Amino acid sequence: MDNRLKSLIDNLDKIKIGLDNTFKFNCTMCGKCCKNREDILLTPRDLFLLAKHLDILIGEFIKKYCEAYIGGSSRIPIIRLLPTGIDKRCPFLRGTRCSVNSVKPVVCALFPLGRCLTIDSSKNRTEFTVSDVVYINQDPHCGDNRKTHTVREWLETSNVPVKDEFFVKWNSIISQVGITVHEVEKKADDERMNRFFDLLFGLLYVAYDFKEDFLTQFDRNAKFALELTRRLKEEYDG
Ligand code: SF4
Ligand code: SF4
Numbered sequence: 121m122d123n124r125l126k127s128l129i130d131n132l133d134k135i136k137i138g139l140d141n142t143f144k145f146n147c148t149m150c151g152k153c154c155k156n157r158e159d160i161l162l163t164p165r166d167l168f169l170l171a172k173h174l175d176i177l178i179g180e181f182i183k184k185y186c187e188a189y190i191g192g193s194s195r196i197p198i199i200r201l202l203p204t205g206i207d208k209r210c211p212f213l214r215g216t217r218c219s220v221n222s223v224k225p226v227v228c229a230l231f232p233l234g235r236c237l238t239i240d241s242s243k244n245r246t247e248f249t250v251s252d253v254v255y256i257n258q259d260p261h262c263g264d265n266r267k268t269h270t271v272r273e274w275l276e277t278s279n280v281p282v283k284d285e286f287f288v289k290w291n292s293i294i295s296q297v298g299i300t301v302h303e304v305e306k307k308a309d310d311e312r313m314n315r316f317f318d319l320l321f322g323l324l325y326v327a328y329d330f331k332e333d334f335l336t337q338f339d340r341n342a343k344f345a346l347e348l349t350r351r352l353k354e355e356y357d358g
Contacts, residue, residue, distance in 0.1 A: 128256070132238070137257040139272045139282065144265035145232055151216030152262055153231060155209045160201040162186065162225055164325050164341075165286050165334055167199065169223040172330045179326055185211045188325075190317055195301040196294045197321040201225070222279070226287075229278040232260035233271065237291050246295040250283045286335055293324075293342045300349045307356040316352050320345055 128135075137143060162170070171181040182188060182199060191198045204211050212220045218228070227234075234256045237248050255271050275282050297320065305313060323341045328334065 128236070132236075132254070132256070135256045135258050136254050137233070137271055139255070139275075140270050142268050142270050143233070143257045143274075144268050145260070145263055146266040147263045149216055150262065151213060153260070154213040154218065154228075155203075155207045157203060157208065157210060158200070160210065160225055160227060162199045162201065163286075163290055164328070164338060165290075166223075166225040167325055168328050168330075168334050170220060170225070173220060173223040178328060182325070188321065191298075194294060194298050195305065196298050197317055197324065199325060226280055229280055230274075232263075233257055233274060235287070237288070246292055246299065248288045248292050250285065250288055253284065253287065286338065289338065289342065293345060296346060297349050300353045304352055304356045308352070312352075312355075316348065319348055323348070 167178055167181060171178045174181065176184070185201060186199050187202045188197060188199050190196070201210055201212075203209055210218075212218055212224070218224050236254055236256065237252045238254050257271075269277075272282055301313075301316075308316075323345045327341055328337050
């Protein structure tokens with residue numbers, strides 16, 4: 121577990137904030153948070169919205185702006201925005217402004233808030249519900265405190281659903297796939313795993329039609345991805 125994640129878990133009770141609690145923050149548009157960033161991870165929904173907005177295919181968007189790799193500990197395909205230039209700026213930063221503001225990745229839209237899923241130990245760790253979502257508020261060391269918001273208001277103005285079904289489903293599927301991959305990788309060869317990862321990557325991130333509703337397509341693709349994962353597991357069971 122990386123140090124940042126460990127510190128977050130250790131301090132969760134101090135930094136978590138309820139939907140109707142308030143926090144003070146006002147973005148002064150300095151653009152600093154869009155530079156020296158190597159950690160802007162995109163979900164399939166982020167990709168769908170960004171590529172649709174820019175009117176290019178999702179595959180082209182990934183080639184042009186992203187890096188794809190298999191997560192070292194999660195063992196699922198991950199896509200991150202690839203920073204550019206000496207100051208490692210986000211490819212969508214223009215001056216000090218975001219050029220894709222209306223469809224920016226959720227991790228950017230939520231800032232300075234973050235969110236995670238917590239479940240009690242009696243529950244299966246791949247079954248989440250929207251009530252397991254926890255918001256966190258850490259000092260961003262930027263902007264000023266001239267405005268006060270509730271978390272709910274912040275989500276609404278940032279176009280992030282208060283009850284974000286996709287976030288819950290996405291975390292559930294990556295947990296389920298990750299658990300199986302950890303088990304199977306001990307037995308399967310690289311060629312088999314690479315074939316699996318290629319198919320999984322296409323299903324989870326790329327196989328979408330802009331003319332159809334995103335969540336409906338995600339549900340269908342996630343079902344195929346789980347079936348693919350189940351078959352992989354079966355091949356190496358016993
Ligand atoms: S997408 Fe926009 S808000 Fe997010 S890092 Fe890039 S420029 Fe900044
Ligand atoms: S969120 Fe903070 S770092 Fe980013 S532009 Fe606003 S004030 Fe600057």
